[in-house]
Amino acid sequence: MKCRYLDELTGGKGVIFATGTPISNSMTELYTMQRYLQYGALEKSNLQHFDAWASTFGETVSAIELAPEGNGYRMKTRFAKFYNLPELMMMFREVADIQTADMLNLPVPEAEYRVIHVKPSQMQKEMVEELGNRAERVRNGMVDPASDNMLLITNDGRKLALDQRLANEMLPDEPGSKINVCVEEVYKFWEEGREKKLTQLLFCDLSTPKNDGTFSVYNDIRDKLVAKGIPPEEIAFIHHADTDAKKKELFSKVRRGAVRVLMGSTFKMGAGMNVQDLIVASHDLDVPWRPRDLQQRLGRTVRQGNTNKKVAIIRYVTEGTFDAFLYQVIENKQKFISQIMTSKSPARSMEDVDEAALSYAEIKALATGNVHIKEKMELDIQVSKLQLLKQSFLSQKYEMENNIAKDFPKDIKEQEQHITAYELDMAQIEGHTPSERSVFPTMQINGRTYQEKKEAGQALLDACKAMKSPEGVPLGAYRGLQMELSYDSFMMGFIVALKGKQTYHVTLGEDLYGNITRIDHEIDKIPDRLEQCREYLKTLQIQLETAKKEVKKEFPKEQELSEKVARLGELNALLDMDKKDKVLLDETAEIKEAEPKRKKTERER
Structure with a gap:
């Protein structure tokens, strides 16, 4: 309403939005942007209501995908494709000046991506199997949503993929866990960059620093790094900088190398933090829900002002856990975001993944332990690339x-x-x-x-x-x-x-x-x-x-391509295809499924 009022006063020139991620999570965000910035154009085309807009430019696509519990497949219907893209982009570009990295050619360091996948412990395997059983009971309506639901299962699964002690502090510290592998990597970069005082960032959204003696990923990593010989004053948590003055002081220390390991969440360190001067490596310990979050993490390191020519972006995944499902969610979201945020002329319709989405799919494949599922994931990637090549060839x-x-x-x-x-x-x-x-x-x-x-x-x-x-x-x-x-x-x-x-x-x-x-x-x-x-x-x-x-x-x-498509069909037949969810139209469905049923019957409106 405010934007429309300003447009009336200024003839449509009174509102300017500036953002690096206009579409961060859902297809509906593009519609929302258009309602803010070009409501008159939508009204003129009779597209001011979402149903009309979605039926004109969006298409629901049904496909099999990895179930959240990580041990089977299900059929899901969701927005995963745009069509009438030239008309949509022509309308959107009336108000949007899209500048992508390939257009700007900014002087940023070259990013070397590395995925470290660790084997799950026997305890993690058994707990993932139990999560699958819990999900099956929830899906079949055998439990009260107030006592167990997909949201609880998803949260438990994400924690389990990070470290089994987040599920139960009494469980042993597994030597080959993400945390221990990350500690080794961080120490190696610290040692190699000691002379130049090179710095590192660690991102973790599923834990926070604690002072009550209970288990914390942050505390555990810090204590292990200190035990290896890193001075405590060179390790910092963003959470302790709880005022603007403290943040300014902390960021200054990171920029000059006085603090060489900075840990925090995407929310606290993802946007607006400029400490890139000496960063040589960035570590992603867990998987966020949105592609934007990974981009924001990446943007702290691959940024103008970084004095290093090459930087390492390291992502850690645990095989056979929720990591596979979460990277799949990011892949699905990245597909339609990439169709809009591009410097290239759009095709009539698009559904093929781009390079960024394929890299997420490759991580998803690494995180999957089942032989058939892993083969299917690899074939999915290969077929997508071949189809992309064929489309380009044609x-x-x-x-x-x-x-x-x-x-x-x-x-x-x-x-x-x-x-x-x-x-x-x-x-x-x-x-x-x-x-x-x-x-x-x-x-x-x-x-x-x-x-x-x-x-x-x-x-x-x-x-x-x-x-x-x-x-x-x-x-x-x-x-x-x-x-x-x-x-x-x-x-x-x-x-x-x-x-x-x-x-x-x-x-x-x-x-x-x-x-x-x-x-x-x-x-x-x-x-x-x-x-x-x-x-x-x-x-x-x-x-x-x-x-x-x-x-x-x-x-x-x-x-x-024909051989791989045929093999893909065989694998689809081999995999468990009996588990089917309700038809859902957005990735936020994982949250919606977890909402408890109302005790009272309400009239439908």
Whole structure:
């Protein structure tokens, strides 16, 4: 309402949004952005109501995906595809200036991504199996949602994937757990960067520092790093900087290397924190729900001002746990976000994953322990990449067919016309130019013929001063070409157009000899232009012949794609496909499923 009021006052120019993540979690966020910034355009197109907007630009897609408990598959229907994308983006770009990393080419360090996957302990395996049983009972309505639900199961599963002691402090500290592997990695980077005082960030959303003696991931990592020899004052928790003054002091210490290991959550360290100067590594201990959160974590390190040329982005996953499901959720969200936030022209419809989404899918595959599930995940990635390659191949093929039928013949004809025109102009110029170049060719200006360069130059300046309008007027002739004089209001200068079969423009100055020289230089460039056209014509003819050969070729990996698609079908049949959820339209469904049923029956509205 406020935005619409400001638009009324300012004619639609009173509201500016600036954000790096306009779409961070759900397809509905694009609709919300449009309601804020271009409600009038939505109203004009009868798209102001979400149902109308979604039916025009969104499509629900059903697909099998890993169940949250990590040990089976289910069918889910959700928004995972946009169509009518050119029209949607044309409308959105009326108010959105999208600048992506590939367009800006910012001076940021090169990121080297590394995924460290750890084996689950026997206790974790048994607890994941029990989570599967709990989920089955919830799905079949065998328990009261107030006592157990998918939200509780999901939270328990996320904690279990991080460290089994978050489920029960009495459980042993597993040597191969995420935390212990992370401690080794952090210490290695600390040791290697000791001379330059290089710094590191650790992100963990599922725990907080504690002072009551109970288990905390933060405390455990700090104590183990101190035991290895890192001074306690070089390790800090963002949670202790609870005022702006403390944050400013802490960030200053990180920037100069006094604090070399900074730990915190995405919420506290993800956005607005500028400590990138010496960061050499960033560690993701757990998986957030939104792609934006991973991007915000990444943006603290891969950022302008980082003095390191290369940085490490390390993500830790535990096989056979909720890590697989959570990376899948991020993958599904990244799919439709990438369809909008792109610098490339959109296709009519899109559903293929982009590179960022594929990297999430690869992490998901690493986190899956079941042999068939893991093979299916790997095939999903391979088939998606092959389909992406095929789509690109077909697009290039269609473009070549269009070039062969239209563009190449048109361009070849244009170049042939240019060549003929240049040749005729050169013949005309040669016939009106003395063989001895030291002799000034006669110049005709406003009906008078001038034999001397000085007189001709002065006559040019006089003609400029006599101009009454910027519109072009006939001036005379020189070296076989007609001359027309005009004034360019934008460039604020006089222009002489030399006209033969082609037209050549010369900007005049205030020097009477210099103007004649400029005109001669422009005429002397014609042979070079003729040669350029001949070379370009040869290139076009070669491209046409090459395109005719290339367009006959078939997709080189068609057989591989067919085989992988067939194998994928076999794996889908092998996997458990009996578990089906209700039709859900958004990733937030995982939360909605957990809402307890109301005790009283309410009327449907």
